[in-house]
Amino acid sequence: MQSYDIIVVGAGILGLSTAYRAQKAGAKVLVLDAGATAYEASSRATGYLSLRGETPAESPLAQEAEKLWDGLDDELGYPTEWTQKGRIWAALDEHEFADLQKLYRTFQKTDVPFEFLDGATMRKMIPCLSERCLGGIWTNRSGHANPQRTSQAFGWAFTDLGGEIREYTPVLEVLVEAGKVKGVRTPQGEIHCGNVALCAAAHNPLLLKPFGIHFPLAPVRLEALVTTPMPPLFEQAFIGNGLSIRQTKRGNIHMNGGPYEWINLEIGREAAKPTTQTVRNIMRRAIETMPVLKGAQFLRCWAGIVDIAPDQMTTIHRFDSPEGLVTAACSGHGFGMSPAVGVAASELLMNGATRMPIEQLSLDRFRDTPSDWRERRRWEAGQYNT
Ligand SMILES: Cc1cc2nc3c(=O)[nH]c(=O)nc-3n(C[C@H](O)[C@H](O)[C@H](O)COP(=O)(O)OP(=O)(O)OC[C@H]3O[C@@H](n4cnc5c(N)ncnc54)[C@H](O)[C@@H]3O)c2cc1C
Incomplete structure (x- = not known):
């Protein structure tokens, strides 16, 4: 059976950015998506980079993203239409x-x-x-960029480096042995790897639930x-x-x-x-x-x-248990954040630490979030917000 250093779950812009950085740093990376590449939020975004004045705790990461945006066309070798x-x-x-x-x-x-x-x-x-x-x-x-072109640019740059994307391959479960990630289960069977990045947007909580991990999204x-x-x-x-x-x-x-x-x-x-x-x-x-x-x-x-997320901020988290698992999600502003999230998530997977400023963005901040937080906010299915 083929084995990978890293499996990224989700071929949205966060998954592709993470996969690109990890592949570029020398890892053998496979991206799996339940559907087509960047068919979900990432190609449907308006395309803004927010510098997160609304949530100052994540502004340093947004400003790192801004620096990366400035060189992204050259970095990836494809146009993003960054303005x-x-x-x-x-x-x-x-x-x-x-x-x-x-x-x-x-x-x-x-x-x-x-x-x-x-x-x-x-x-x-x-x-x-x-x-x-x-x-x-x-x-x-x-500034702003073209969401379709940017997602495509990350995808192409990743496969140019030898990375592999498998579409229509939903991950049903993350597999763990002796407290460490060993792969994923898909309808086509198991695929083994040393590390998994969950970049499946609002599906991250469903994949983390079997480990007793509560990711409030x-x-x-x-x-x-x-x-x-x-x-x-x-x-x-x-x-x-x-x-x-x-x-x-x-x-x-x-x-x-x-x-x-x-x-x-x-x-x-x-x-x-x-x-x-x-x-x-x-x-x-x-x-x-x-x-x-x-x-x-x-x-x-x-x-x-x-x-x-309840505080409408980005989350990037590396778990101690199971070992080899990282997750990332950006509360509806992931397009702009994606260049920096990719660096952070890939470094966490490969080195266990990152130079990106994510100290205030781990899942630990939700330790006291009650399980009925959505009901309390009236953020439940069928409700509308302006
Ligand atoms: C109308 C609109 C406007 C927006 N405007 C902006 C904006 O201006 N600026 C900004 O920064 N952000 C904006 N956003 C938000 C932005 O699009 C998202 O934050 C960003 O695309 C998130 O990227 P992602 O990779 O986490 O998610 P997604 O692009 O949703 O990708 C997640 C992927 O995971 C896959 N997946 C899910 N479950 C599984 C599974 N079990 N197995 C395998 N694959 C799975 C999905 O198929 C999907 O392809 C907007 C979004 C919308 C809809």
Whole structure:
């Protein structure tokens, strides 16, 4: 039977980034996915890098990701369409304005240069922005990229190095012998390895449960849409009116927004991803935000599932027991984080330690999280959040 140094469970962007770094460092790596490569959240993302002003404890890791993004096209040898033109949070009403002022105080706990601007200054930066914009937060750092191209770039760079991806091969169980990982069980049989990286998003908790490990993640469904190409309007990563809106290199306006629907998942079963009336609501709010979009032609829409932890932060954890097991998940901002998470997870697997700043991001922080945390938050299947 063929054996590997590392099996990565999940060919999303976190799994592919981890696999690429480990293969590059000399390990023999196999990536297994229940479906097609990056068919889930990773190719459905809007494509922003968040510098995590919202959760300062993970900002140092996001800033490491930012450094890696700057050299990623050269590193991988394929285009990601990384555009580093800053990020804006705009308030369209008094309520949003007050929320952003509060958020700005949290943002200031990081060492990222955030500024609070008035509406006129924001409209100078984005001339198509509605007259209703009262102001908001700005940083010239951060940026966005193309999620499909970036996932593809990580996948291709990994296989260029000799790495192997097996699609439609769900992992049903992580196998352990004498307290150490020995492989995984799939419907096609066992595959042996010395280490496993669980990068299966909201499926991580299901695979960890047999070890008595509680990884509190709630799956939530997000909807997105894209228009046909428009003339150049803005280059920043824009957030406002409950939406994330960016313009792609080809000119398409790409956006996503709430309300978001909490759901449940099962191993080996693909979650339904219907689009709903929310899409029409997203388009209406986009036009309110940038009236020029009234002339935009709606091209296509989709939904994707992301995994949210109680504190909405990234988790990267290496287990002492079973030995040889690492898990990573990013609470719905894993696209931007992926270059740094890949470095951290691969180093934890291969060296037992990492140079990435993840001290505050281990699973240990959930030691006291009650098992009914989802119910308490009303983050249960069938509930919506904005
Ligand atoms: C509409 C939308 C917009 C978003 N916008 C942004 C954004 O602007 N910026 C940002 O940073 N993030 C964004 N995100 C979140 C981002 O997409 C995710 O955080 C990121 O893609 C997570 O990557 P992942 O590899 O952990 O998960 P995924 O891409 O979901 O990959 C997990 C993989 O694991 C596989 N898997 C699951 N169970 C098993 C199993 N048992 N065996 C084998 N394989 C298994 C799945 O098939 C899947 O391919 C957005 C997400 C959505 C849906």
